Amino acid sequence: MAESVDVVVLGMGPGGEFLANELATSGLTVVGVESALLGGECPYWGCIPSKMMVRAADALAEGRRVPELAGASTLAPDWSPVARRVRKEATDDWDDSGAVRRFRDTGGWFVRGRGRFGGPNRVVVDGEDKREFEARIGVVIATGGVPDIPPIPGLDDTPYWTNHEAIEATTVPDSLCVIGGGAIGMELAQVFARFGSEVTVLEGSDRPLSREEPESSELLAGVLRREGVAVRTGTRAERVSHDGRVFAVTTGGERLRAAELLVSTGRRADLGPLGVERVGIDPDARAVPVDGRMRAAPGVWAVGDVTGKGAFTHVAVYQAGIAAADILGQSPSEAEYHAVPRVTFTDPEVGAVGMTEARAREEARSVRTATVRLPDTARGFIHKAGNDGFVKLVADAEEGVLLGATSAGPSGGEVLGALSVAVHARVPTGRLRSMMCAFPTFHRAVTAALDDL
Numbered sequence: 001m002a003e004s005v006d007v008v009v010l011g012m013g014p015g016g017e018f019l020a021n022e023l024a025t026s027g028l029t030v031v032g033v034e035s036a037l038l039g040g041e042c043p044y045w046g047c048i049p050s051k052m053m054v055r056a057a058d059a060l061a062e063g064r065r066v067p068e069l070a071g072a073s074t075l076a077p078d079w080s081p082v083a084r085r086v087r088k089e090a091t092d093d094w095d096d097s098g099a100v101r102r103f104r105d106t107g108g109w110f111v112r113g114r115g116r117f118g119g120p121n122r123v124v125v126d127g128e129d130k131r132e133f134e135a136r137i138g139v140v141i142a143t144g145g146v147p148d149i150p151p152i153p154g155l156d157d158t159p160y161w162t163n164h165e166a167i168e169a170t171t172v173p174d175s176l177c178v179i180g181g182g183a184i185g186m187e188l189a190q191v192f193a194r195f196g197s198e199v200t201v202l203e204g205s206d207r208p209l210s211r212e213e214p215e216s217s218e219l220l221a222g223v224l225r226r227e228g229v230a231v232r233t234g235t236r237a238e239r240v241s242h243d244g245r246v247f248a249v250t251t252g253g254e255r256l257r258a259a260e261l262l263v264s265t266g267r268r269a270d271l272g273p274l275g276v277e278r279v280g281i282d283p284d285a286r287a288v289p290v291d292g293r294m295r296a297a298p299g300v301w302a303v304g305d306v307t308g309k310g311a312f313t314h315v316a317v318y319q320a321g322i323a324a325a326d327i328l329g330q331s332p333s334e335a336e337y338h339a340v341p342r343v344t345f346t347d348p349e350v351g352a353v354g355m356t357e358a359r360a361r362e363e364a365r366s367v368r369t370a371t372v373r374l375p376d377t378a379r380g381f382i383h384k385a386g387n388d389g390f391v392k393l394v395a396d397a398e399e400g401v402l403l404g405a406t407s408a409g410p411s412g413g414e415v416l417g418a419l420s421v422a423v424h425a426r427v428p429t430g431r432l433r434s435m436m437c438a439f440p441t442f443h444r445a446v447t448a449a450l451d452d453l
């Protein structure tokens with residue numbers, strides 16, 4: 001017998017959790033269904049623990065910069081405080097009871113198990129007990145994604161790492177091979193290398209961070225190589241094996257050996273097990289198509305990574321806010337994606353917002369760009385060690401607005417804030433040029449780039 005509720009949320013990652021909390025707080029009867037941990041990837045195996053690792057690795061890098069700036073330094077890198085912090089402060093040893101309690105305190109019903117559509121407005125949960133819900137208002141798909149593992153011969157028979165095992169690592173491997181030089185691969189490659197691992201990155205395309213500006217790829221590949229990471233581009237693993245102790249990765253006739261192998265080749269939605277065909281959604285689609293209010297089908301909304309609009313926590317939470325307002329009948333503004341910000345938290349951080357130059361040119365806009373290198377600015381000169389970076393602006397010359405921007409460098413993600421405002425609000429570049437930027441800050445490079453435009 002189906003239990004009657006207002007809304008069922010499938011998947012309680014950042015998108016589902018935010019949405020379910022909003023609805024429950026507003027007085028709706030909401031069921032949050034989660035097969036793993038309430039909170040999803042971000043707090044347990046993603047953003048938060050990985051950025052704690054980055055923070056620790058950056059502290060080591062700053063220590064190594066002391067001789068160039070402030071005398072001598074002796075470092076003894078130790079992973080145990082990092083592993084401890086990931087357990088104690090980030091994940092509570094992968095225990096979500098606090099998050100479950102907070103959700104229940106809002107009046108939400110939490111059900112642990114794997115949910116699927118039993119039909120329109122109907123959800124079946126396979127958990128400890130099988131439960132069935134009839135949703136009076138509708139169902140929200142917020143199931144995120146799964147690692148998109150390439151079909152490399154031999155790989156499935158090995159104990160390779162995804163982000164889960166990398167985040168759970170209690171020791172630093174002597175050597176690490178990373179397949180995929182995207183955000184996960186580049187952040188974690190630098191982290192483990194700074195803690196002493198011998199790291200090789202195999203990136204299939206001709207540059208790492210291939211969705212960002214080529215200048216960002218070049219900068220990051222250069223910095224990582226300088227730090228001793230072997231960044232190989234246009235390189236794919238042809239075969240992988242594991243002899244019980246080490247991995248062997250065959251690429252271009254060569255056999256690389258590594259103590260651990262991290263596969264970070266992207267993530268994809270996994271719609272098949274959700275029974276979405278029962279509500280008219282293609283189970284083989286790469287993402288759930290949504291309109292501006294996150295509606296995917298009558299009585300069905302989708303938010304977060306599963307929508308394919310940018311696999312970032314801030315996108316998931318932004319969409320969840322819109323879907324919640326729509327479900328509550330508040331007529332929200334439609335979602336906009338012209339100014340999606342993203343930051344790869346390497347050192348230098350690579351922040352970007354809106355379109356890349358290539359994307360803008362594809363749209364046949366009258367594109368003008370300007371780039372300023374941080375070492376050529378006053379703040380970069382002062383900063384000296386670790387000052388790699390640049391600001392790049394992509395403008396529509398006819399409309400006189402910025403279409404996109406990149407801010408790479410120390411605190412590149414923070415400098416991005418001003419550029420995000422400019423792209424989001426379509427601030428005229430003439431007006432931006434009349435803005436004062438404090439001297440000597442990194443964000444003053446924006447003024448110099450605007451002058452160049």
Ligand SMILES: Cc1cc2nc3c(=O)[nH]c(=O)nc-3n(C[C@H](O)[C@H](O)[C@H](O)COP(=O)(O)OP(=O)(O)OC[C@H]3O[C@@H](n4cnc5c(N)ncnc54)[C@H](O)[C@@H]3O)c2cc1C
Nearest residue numbers: 011013014015035040041046047115144304305311312313
């Ligand atoms: C290593 C790493 C670092 C990252 N760093 C950042 C960062 O710095 N900044 C940033 O913005 N983003 C970052 N991300 C991306 C971010 O984690 C995701 O964009 C975000 O978690 C997406 O939220 P979501 O709610 O869409 O999905 P998820 O967080 O994936 O949550 C979906 C939940 O649904 C559950 N689920 C799936 N199917 C079912 C089912 N059938 N029934 C019940 N439950 C189900 C899953 O168990 C999961 O808990 C990072 C990701 C990784 C892997």
Ligand SMILES: NC(=O)c1ccc[n+]([C@@H]2O[C@H](COP(=O)([O-])OP(=O)(O)OC[C@H]3O[C@@H](n4cnc5c(N)ncnc54)[C@H](O)[C@@H]3O)[C@@H](O)[C@H]2O)c1
Nearest residue numbers: 150180181182183184185203204205264265266311343344
């Ligand atoms: N700082 C952040 O915001 C952050 C950090 C980590 C992850 N994330 C999110 O998580 C998602 C997943 O991260 P990711 O790094 O796994 O994916 P990604 O899509 O960012 O990068 C995957 C990389 O793997 C490469 N690749 C694919 N198949 C390959 C193969 N067979 N051999 C070699 N290279 C191959 C791709 O060319 C690409 O460069 C990202 O889309 C990102 O949005 C965000």
